[in-house]
Amino acid sequence: MRKKEAHILIVDDDEDILFSARVWLKKFFSEVSCLSQPKNIIKFLTEHQVDAVLLDMNFRKGFESGQDGLYWMQEIKMLEPQLPIILMTAYGEVELAVEALKNGASDFILKPWNNEKLYASVNLAVDISRKNKKLNQWENVSVKTNQYQLKTQSSEMQEVMDQITKVAPTDANVLLLGENGTGKYVLAERLHELSERKNQPFVHIDLGSLSESLFEAELFGYKKGAFTDAQHDYAGKIENAENGTVFLDEIGNLPLHLQTKLLSLIQNRKLSRLGESKERLLDVRFIFATNENLKKAVTENRFRKDLYYRINTVEMQIPNLRNRLEDISTLANYFLEKYKQKYQKPLLNLNENLTEELISYSWPGNIRELDHCIERSVILSSENTIKLLMPQDEDSDKTITNLNIEAMEEILIKKALKKHRGNISLAAEDLGLSRAALYRRMEKFEL
Structure with missing residues (x-):
């Protein structure tokens, strides 16, 4: 079954x-x-x-x-x-x-x-x-799909939205480029919703969260007996998206040997499970995303050139939040309404001074960081007055006075992520950690 x-x-x-x-x-x-x-x-x-x-x-x-x-x-x-x-x-x-x-x-x-x-x-x-x-699907804007990000006054973001409207009805491969937290998942979902496949599965696969030992089995599936724990036949995540859309997030993390297999799948629309010689015809649309410079990865032989040109039939650069200053007020008020309802504090509001404070910050974590900032502020505010708990801008040269080890660890992790533009693999290597260890610490500090 x-x-x-x-x-x-x-x-x-x-x-x-x-x-x-x-x-x-x-x-x-x-x-x-x-x-x-x-x-x-x-x-x-x-x-x-x-x-x-x-x-x-x-x-x-x-x-x-x-x-x-x-x-x-x-x-x-x-x-x-x-x-x-x-x-x-x-x-x-x-x-x-x-x-x-x-x-x-x-x-x-x-x-x-x-x-x-x-x-x-x-x-x-x-x-x-x-x-x-x-x-x-079309009557309500749900919190989960975060459709608020699609409303924009930014000329850069409007250009992206125009591209999405034009590309969505086709089956062209799309590559979304941008920093972590800029809304690549939301835009991939929008591409699916505007396509002819909208009533079929939308399968999101975060390659940054899979260990290398699980890549092939999770993506392509496996035949019973293919390895020690393979107790039954297993359809991989890509196969489960039949007739729908596959969103491969953090594509730059895919190992070279599986890049070859993915290239073959994209070209031939045929999939073979691990341990199985049989080929299965597959009808899916692919959307890819990464915060990594894939052109550089190609020159360093970490990413196949032929795969790169296959996945970017249409390439979209998603602007970071500091280049969307016009949208910060709209986004902040959306999050405020969301968390006012969640934490039952209906009287909180953002005045002009607080909005200016939000706009003056660089938001290295983009929309995701703004979301967390507003939630923290609502939680710790009184019933009537909101006090913004702004993150410290990492570009400032403020002297570090807190010598607590955990606080220093959080600062170092933030700096490594900023230095490598959110690339988990490079940040982990710089910190002397495994990717899994870095993910655990990011979850601990809610980064």
């Missing part, structure tokens, strides 16, 4: 529950993620497309009322009102189940569960999620 293209999130503080649920659901759905700490749910949902959430109801030892689950369900609903949520508990009281369903849960699972019942419940939730997305 072919896996359904869907992303399931499981949240439970029991690692055994996470493992068993993931192993079972991975047989049917293309992506299954796990969180053991409910406090990480909101951050995860703002960074990933999720089709259904499987949420435990009890996270604190000695507290078995299920109120934890109801609380986190409401937090999720504030961010993603139509995201289906299935609640799980080992304490299956009828009253609790009724309360959960009344408060917006799509279903209720009693642990230990019946595997077939679990699959049926999640599968129905995914179908509901897809139906909701189709109904709202």
